[in-house]
Amino acid sequence: MKASDALRRAIPLLQEAGIADGSRDARVLLAHALGIGHDRLTLKLPDEMTGPQEALYEAALQARLARQPVAQITGRRLFWGQSFRVTRDTLDPRPETETLVAEALSQPFLKMLDLGTGTGCILLSCLKNMPMARGLGTDISDAALQVAVGNTRDLGLEARARFRKSDWFASVTGAYDLIVSNPPYIAAEEMPELAPEVRDWEPHLALTPGGDGLEPYRIIARDAPARLMPGGRLLVEIGPSQGAAVSALFTRAGLEQVRVLPDMDGRDRVVAAVKPGGDSCGCA
Ligand SMILES: C[S@@+](CC[C@H](N)C(=O)[O-])C[C@H]1O[C@@H](n2cnc3c(N)ncnc32)[C@H](O)[C@@H]1O
Known part of the structure; x- marks a missing residue:
C-alpha cells in the first residue's frame, strides 16, 4: 500500500470514532510507522510501505481508535x-x-x-x-x-x-x-x-x-x-x-x-x- 492510501483510509475512521483531530493524528502515526519526523511525511506519501511499516501503522491506528493517546503510541x-x-x-x-x-x-x-x-x-x-x-x-x-x-x-x-x-x-x-x-x-x-x-x-x-x-x-x-x-x-x-x-x-x-x-x-x-x-x- 502507498503511504498516501494508508493516510486516506485512516482519517475517516478516526473522525467517525469521535477523535477531534483525526487528520493530524493519522499523519503523526503514519510518520511514526515510517520512522520519520512528521515534517518529512509529505515527501514520503507517494512511496510504497514495507510489510513491517504497514503492520506498525495498523497497530498504531487500532490503538488510537481505542482512544490510546498519540504520545503513548509513539512513545x-x-x-x-x-x-x-x-x-x-x-x-x-x-x-x-x-x-x-x-x-x-x-x-x-x-x-x-x-x-x-x-x-x-x-x-x-x-x-x-x-x-x-x-x-x-x-x-x-x-x-x-x-x-x-x-x-x-x-x-x-x-x-x-x-x-x-x-x-x-x-x-x-x-x-x-x-x-x-x-x-x-x-x-x-x-x-x-x-x-x-x-x-x-x-x-x-x-x-x-x-x-x-x-x-x-x-x-x-x-x-x-x-x-x-x-x-x-x-x-x-x-x-x-x-x-x-x-x-x-x-x-x-x-x-x-x-x-x-x-x-x-x-x-x-x-x-x-x-x-x-x-x-x-x-x-x-
Ligand atoms: C500530574 S503528574 C505530573 C508528572 C510530571 N511532573 C509532569 O508535569 O508531566 C503527578 C505525578 O505525581 C506522582 N505522585 C502521585 N502521588 C504521589 C505521592 N504521594 N508522592 C510523590 N509523587 C506522587 C505521580 O506518580 C505522577 O508522576
Missing part, C-alpha cells in the same frame, strides 16, 4: 523543545505545564526539587536551561522514575539530575532554592468527565489524589517551608479553579509573595510563593 512527547519518552506509567506532559517551567526559569536557581516528577519533564527542562543548577526528582511510582532516568540519559543530564522514590517530602533531605510540583489535582467527582484518552489510559495516580483534589497541596504547604532556603521559591501547577484555595494554604503556611499565574489560554495554572528571609533582590 514520545515534545515538551519545552525536547523530546521525552512517555509510557502508560507516566503522565503525558501537557503544554500548560510549560507555564510552570517558564516561571521557574525566570530567575536563577542552583538546587531544585521536583515533587511527582513523572517523565522528569519539568526538572530536566529547567536543568537543561540553567547550566549551573542541580536537581532532585521524586515520585512514588518506581515505573515513572525509570522513565525519568531514561529521559535524563537521553538529554545528557546524568551529572546534574538525581531521582528518588518518595511519598512527597517523606524521603527528601536538604534545602532547595526552588521547589516545583505538578501534583495530581483532579477531584474524584471530576474523573468520570475526563476524555477517554486521559481517564482510560493515563495512570490515575498521576491524575487524582481522590477527594477534593487538594490533598497534595496541603502536604506541600505543610512541608515545603522546612525544605526551602530563605528566599527560596515554591511553584505548583494547579487546576484552573484551585488558585484561591492553594494560595490560602501557602499564605497560612507563612509563605510570601503568593501569586496566581495564568497559562497561555488565560486560565489560572500556577501558584508561586517565596519563603521569607531572602535578600532584597529576591534571589535565593
Whole structure:
C-alpha cells in the first residue's frame, strides 16, 4: 500500500470514532510507522510501505481508535523543545505545564526539587536551561522514575539530575532554592468527565489524589517551608479553579509573595510563593 492510501483510509475512521483531530493524528502515526519526523511525511506519501511499516501503522491506528493517546503510541512527547519518552506509567506532559517551567526559569536557581516528577519533564527542562543548577526528582511510582532516568540519559543530564522514590517530602533531605510540583489535582467527582484518552489510559495516580483534589497541596504547604532556603521559591501547577484555595494554604503556611499565574489560554495554572528571609533582590 502507498503511504498516501494508508493516510486516506485512516482519517475517516478516526473522525467517525469521535477523535477531534483525526487528520493530524493519522499523519503523526503514519510518520511514526515510517520512522520519520512528521515534517518529512509529505515527501514520503507517494512511496510504497514495507510489510513491517504497514503492520506498525495498523497497530498504531487500532490503538488510537481505542482512544490510546498519540504520545503513548509513539512513545514520545515534545515538551519545552525536547523530546521525552512517555509510557502508560507516566503522565503525558501537557503544554500548560510549560507555564510552570517558564516561571521557574525566570530567575536563577542552583538546587531544585521536583515533587511527582513523572517523565522528569519539568526538572530536566529547567536543568537543561540553567547550566549551573542541580536537581532532585521524586515520585512514588518506581515505573515513572525509570522513565525519568531514561529521559535524563537521553538529554545528557546524568551529572546534574538525581531521582528518588518518595511519598512527597517523606524521603527528601536538604534545602532547595526552588521547589516545583505538578501534583495530581483532579477531584474524584471530576474523573468520570475526563476524555477517554486521559481517564482510560493515563495512570490515575498521576491524575487524582481522590477527594477534593487538594490533598497534595496541603502536604506541600505543610512541608515545603522546612525544605526551602530563605528566599527560596515554591511553584505548583494547579487546576484552573484551585488558585484561591492553594494560595490560602501557602499564605497560612507563612509563605510570601503568593501569586496566581495564568497559562497561555488565560486560565489560572500556577501558584508561586517565596519563603521569607531572602535578600532584597529576591534571589535565593
Ligand atoms: C500530574 S503528574 C505530573 C508528572 C510530571 N511532573 C509532569 O508535569 O508531566 C503527578 C505525578 O505525581 C506522582 N505522585 C502521585 N502521588 C504521589 C505521592 N504521594 N508522592 C510523590 N509523587 C506522587 C505521580 O506518580 C505522577 O508522576
